Amino acid sequence: MTKRWGITLPVAGLSIADQKELVASLPDLGYTDVWSAEADETDAFTPLALASAWAPRLRLGTAIVPVFTRGPATLAMSAATLAAAAPGRFALGVGTSSDVIVEHWNDIPFEEPYKRVRDTVRFLRAALRGERVDETYETFAVRGFTARLVPEEPPPVLIAALRPGMLRLAGREGDGAIVNWLSARDVRTIAPYVRERDPAKEIVARIFVMPGADSETARALGRRMITAYLNVPVYRAFHEWLGRDDVLGPMWRAWGEGDRRAALRAVPDEVVDELVIHGPAEHCRERINEYVDNGVTTPVIHLVGDPKDPVRAVRDLAPDG
Structure with a gap:
């Protein structure tokens, strides 16, 4: 398997409009992936749409889109649009998010999160294949939806997971798991649940890094x-x-x-x-590689702390330094 090395967009310390040159340089630096987040800053899709044009070799992923804050059909259309714009290069990561984001910020009940994710993934599988969906799931119903834009290659769907139930769901019905807020040694605890049935399932880890x-x-x-x-x-x-x-x-x-x-x-x-992770860039890279050694397929650096020179930080953290 090709070694992957990702970074979160937008890069901290740069405005979105000022990221074009840096994003375009990422493949030559050794980066293979860019992944977005969605909490209280940008939405998940816009930074990736820009990156799809700025760096056509990069794989694009959402980490994550909350399943509660978009309707199922809207989520499917957003995913299909990006998958069609970047054929074979987009991975859709979905998850529950948290009660703070769902309830406190969006005034949506945070109810039965496991079932909501499961039902959304089942709906997305059908919708992204262009099937007509007329289905009553346990947590929502979709009446007669057929996507008019169907990507030639449906994107893989990964599930944000923390504990055994969702980790197993990510391995059973998803194409893998997205994890964060864990140490390198914690990967040894979560990986067996994701790979219970298939040792090839992907594990994407968002890793907080403060180089220098x-x-x-x-x-x-x-x-x-x-x-x-x-x-x-x-x-x-x-x-x-x-x-x-x-x-x-x-x-x-x-x-x-x-x-x-x-x-x-x-x-x-x-x-x-x-x-x-913090300290000299070489030390940071070593720590990131510990996640890979313990079972992470795709490490995704998330720069924190508003680095004084974000461009240099990204270059220093490139896989080959």
């Missing part, structure tokens, strides 16, 4: 990121399952009591160092 950052700076930002994310119920449950009750328990208790400063102080250095 000193430990004090990286840990200060890492603590803020960890308290913001790992107190969200789905991520807390993930790390409880991974066995971090002892090391993150004090943070969870302080957060639950409303003491945000104590929660920050309670995050151990070793947890930050596991989950947010």
Whole structure:
């Protein structure tokens, strides 16, 4: 299998309009993939649409599109459009997102997330093949939808997964899993669930990286990121399952009591160092390769901390340095 090496778009520290030259240079630097995210910044599809024209050799992926915040037909049309614009180069990553994004920001009930993902993937398989869908699923119904734009090659559908149920779904009904907020050693825990039936299933890992950052700076930002994310119920449950009750328990208790400063102080250095890679670029590349050694198919760098020179950071983190 060809070694993959990806980066998240848009690259932190550059406006979207200023990314063209950098994105165009990625294949020559050794990057094979660009993946987008969708939370509180850009949508998932627009950065990839731009990249499809700027760098026609790159594989494009969404990591992820929430299944709750778009209707099934709208999601299918968006995916089909990008798959048609970049034949054979697009992978659709979908997932539940979180109750914060779905309920608090979009005023949509976050109900039966596992079933919603399962039903959406089943619908997408049919819709992206151009089939007429008239189906009542457990979590929604689609009446008489037929996509008029059908890509010649339906894109693979990957599922964002954290714990065993969704990880198994990603391996059983998806083309693989998308994971984040885990250490390299955690990959050994999640990979067997994804590959229970098929050892070739893809695992995409979004990895937080701060190249060139000193430990004090990286840990200060890492603590803020960890308290913001790992107190969200789905991520807390993930790390409880991974066995971090002892090391993150004090943070969870302080957060639950409303003491945000104590929660920050309670995050151990070793947890930050596991989950947010930092230091010289060569060290960062070595740490990223540990994820690959433990079972990740596609590492996807997510630059954090608004690097002073994002172009240099991307070049320094290229697979061959």
